[in-house]
Amino acid sequence: MSREFIHHVQRVSRLLQPIKSIPKGGAVKGVNVSRSYQLMVDMGIIRQSCPGMYTLLPLGNRALEKLKGIINVSMTNIDAQEILLPNLTDSKLWKQTGRLNEMGDELFLVKDRHKHSYVLSPTYEESITSLIADVKPQKSNLPLLLYQISNKWRDEMKPRLGLFRGREFVMKDLYSFDASTDSAERTYETVAEAYRSILDHIGVPYSIVEGDTGIMGGIISHEYHYLADIGEDTVVACNACDFRVNSVIYNGETCKKCGGEVTKKSAIEIAHTFLLGTKYSEVLQATVHTQEAEIPLVMGCYGLGLTRLLAASLEVLSTNEDLRWPKALAPYTVCVIPPKENSKESPAAHFADEIVENLVERNIDVIFDDRTQLTIGRRMLDAKRTGYPYVLVVGRYSMQENPLFELHDVNEGQRQDVSLDQLYNFFDNSESMKQIRSQIAA
Numbered sequence: 001m002s003r004e005f006i007h008h009v010q011r012v013s014r015l016l017q018p019i020k021s022i023p024k025g026g027a028v029k030g031v032n033v034s035r036s037y038q039l040m041v042d043m044g045i046i047r048q049s050c051p052g053m054y055t056l057l058p059l060g061n062r063a064l065e066k067l068k069g070i071i072n073v074s075m076t077n078i079d080a081q082e083i084l085l086p087n088l089t090d091s092k093l094w095k096q097t098g099r100l101n102e103m104g105d106e107l108f109l110v111k112d113r114h115k116h117s118y119v120l121s122p123t124y125e126e127s128i129t130s131l132i133a134d135v136k137p138q139k140s141n142l143p144l145l146l147y148q149i150s151n152k153w154r155d156e157m158k159p160r161l162g163l164f165r166g167r168e169f170v171m172k173d174l175y176s177f178d179a180s181t182d183s184a185e186r187t188y189e190t191v192a193e194a195y196r197s198i199l200d201h202i203g204v205p206y207s208i209v210e211g212d213t214g215i216m217g218g219i220i221s222h223e224y225h226y227l228a229d230i231g232e233d234t235v236v237a238c239n240a241c242d243f244r245v246n247s248v249i250y251n252g253e254t255c256k257k258c259g260g261e262v263t264k265k266s267a268i269e270i271a272h273t274f275l276l277g278t279k280y281s282e283v284l285q286a287t288v289h290t291q292e293a294e295i296p297l298v299m300g301c302y303g304l305g306l307t308r309l310l311a312a313s314l315e316v317l318s319t320n321e322d323l324r325w326p327k328a329l330a331p332y333t334v335c336v337i338p339p340k341e342n343s344k345e346s347p348a349a350h351f352a353d354e355i356v357e358n359l360v361e362r363n364i365d366v367i368f369d370d371r372t373q374l375t376i377g378r379r380m381l382d383a384k385r386t387g388y389p390y391v392l393v394v395g396r397y398s399m400q401e402n403p404l405f406e407l408h409d410v411n412e413g414q415r416q417d418v419s420l421d422q423l424y425n426f427f428d429n430s431e432s433m434k435q436i437r438s439q440i441a442a
Contacts, residue, residue: 009356010332012369012379016058017044019382034230036314037162039323043386052159052167059331059386060310064170066329067306068149070201071172074194080145080174085127087151088118093126097283102215108153122154125216125280125301128175132297133286139179142288142297143187147174149306161230163311164268170307176300179288181219181277184298188220188275191302195224195271198304201435202326204313209235209244211272216301220275225267226312235267268312271304314387317411323387324411332367333436334359335388337379339395341372348398351405355392355423362427364436384410392423 020042040046045060056064075082091109094100100107100119108120121127128146137144149172159166174191178184192208199206204226211223223246225235234247240260247264255262281287281296288297310329317324327333336359338352339345352368359366367388369379376395383391393406397417404417407426418426427433 009360010367012335012367012382013371015367017386018047018057019044019385034161034164034311034315035320036311036318036323037164039318039385040162040311040314043323045323046163052156052165054163054166054168054307056307062331063310063325063329064306066331067202067310070198070328071149071304071306074198074201075145075147075174077197078145078190078194080147080194082148083146084148084150085121085124085131087121087153089121089124089127090130091117091119093130093284094119097126097280099126099215106154106156108155120153122152123216123301123303124148124173125175125276125299126284129280129284129286129299132177133281133284137177137288139288139290142177142179143183144177145174145187145191146176147172147302163307164230165232166307169305172304172306174302174304176302177281177286177288177297178300179290179295179297181298184275184277184300185220188273188300191300192222192273195273195302195304199224199271202309202313202328204316204326206270207235207237207244207267209237209246210249211246212248213274216274216276217279218274218276218301220273222273223269224271224273225269226316227265227267228312228315229266230315231266231268233267233269235265236262237265238262268308268315269305270309270312271302273300273302275300318387322385322410325387325389327389327411327432327436330387330389332365332388333433334364334366334390334392335369335383335386336366337369337376337383337391337393338372339398340375345394345396345399346372348394348403351398351403351420352394355394355405355420358424359427362424364427364433380408384408 044057046054046056049055091100110118110120151168152171153168156165156167176187178187207225209223211221213221236245236247236250238255238260241258243255243257276299278296278298281299286297287294313326314323336352336356338349356366356368371379376393389411391408391410395406397404404419407416407418
């Protein structure tokens with residue numbers, strides 16, 4: 001491999017990935033530990049720093065960055081503008097809206113040297129509304145959509161299930177401002193369509209249900225869920241119509257919409273949207289001037305839990321032994337494994353270099369397992385447990401007159417022995433690979 005490629009292709013030997021070996025008899029789960037959490041720890045994706053707080057190691061952070069990229073494209077498509085609010089919000093704002101006492105011990109509160117109190121924000125309605133009240137947008141600027149991707153904090157009494165219920169987490173929060181309820185409802189549907197687009201791109205089946213407005217308040221609320229046994233929410237769904245609701249706001253034995261039978265399933269909430277109305281804008285005086293009067297802006301807020309979504313997608317797709325990423329979020333799409341050093345296949349190592357260079361030229365993100373002191377089998381095991389969607393092995397068939405290479409589709413559990421032309425044709429023409437290439441290029 002040329003020195004140019006050595007510098008910008010990730011090598012496994014240089015990767016910070018503290019892998020735990022599998023004990024005899026298989027992996028052992030801790031108490032109240034989800035499958036995805038155990039695998040993310042065992043495979044060096046995350047590391048607990050203290051209860052409820054986790055470091056995303058290089059592979060975990062790379063997956064998060066891919067998710068951010070998908071979100072940013074979707075937000076650009078609906079003319080949402082990215083901002084970054086301070087993590088600390090003046091507690092006076094939370095007192096004004098009444099939520100300082102409402103949320104109580106779940107809030108992290110800090111004081112500066114002047115004894116002034118701040119909230120380490122779990123959500124940003126107060127902060128963004130105060131900003132808009134100060135800026136005073138013109139009616140011609142509306143609807144105004146502002147979003148950020150940032151860390152949020154909540155003082156969970158008993159953090160559990162890894163990234164599902166932690167004290168610190170990464171979220172995208174979007175806030176919309178309109179001059180009327182009708183306009184706000186149209187904006188709400190525009191954002192909902194963008195959320196559906198994001199989740200469709202990721203490719204894990206999801207459910208959208210009517211949700212509880214809770215302490216956020218508002219007129220309309222919808223939740224987005226991945227169905228999973230460890231989920232802490234329960235989704236009620238009718239078998240005869242499109243009725244879907246969180247069990248928290250459901251009373252009855254049959255569907256109120258059509259009288260059909262309902263089923264209840266455990267689910268993990270990954271996103272939540274609210275049409276807030278004027279709950280915050282009235283109190284914090286975020287208004288717009290119309291010909292008739294100065295009126296409070298009609299707001300919407302839309303949360304998408306990034307770290308939670310990563311963990312939830314792994315919970316749904318992974319096996320008990322191996323991580324399985326959605327292809328769009330996998331830290332690397334292809335792991336290339338060259339022959340073991342000083343083996344009878346080692347003369348074919350140049351093929352691995354050529355394959356890596358050609359995949360990089362095709363905008364495929366590759367990781368190169370250069371630990372050639374290890375057997376192919378050992379490196380193959382690590383690659384499958386880490387969950388790279390494709391593993392390409394330069395092994396014994398590469399020594400033939402017409403060399404062949406093992407292409408493993410890890411998610412599907414399939415293997416093909418392919419020539420170089422067949423390999424490149426697959427990465428050029430596969431629909432899923434086209435989507436991944438365009439995503440990486442963007």
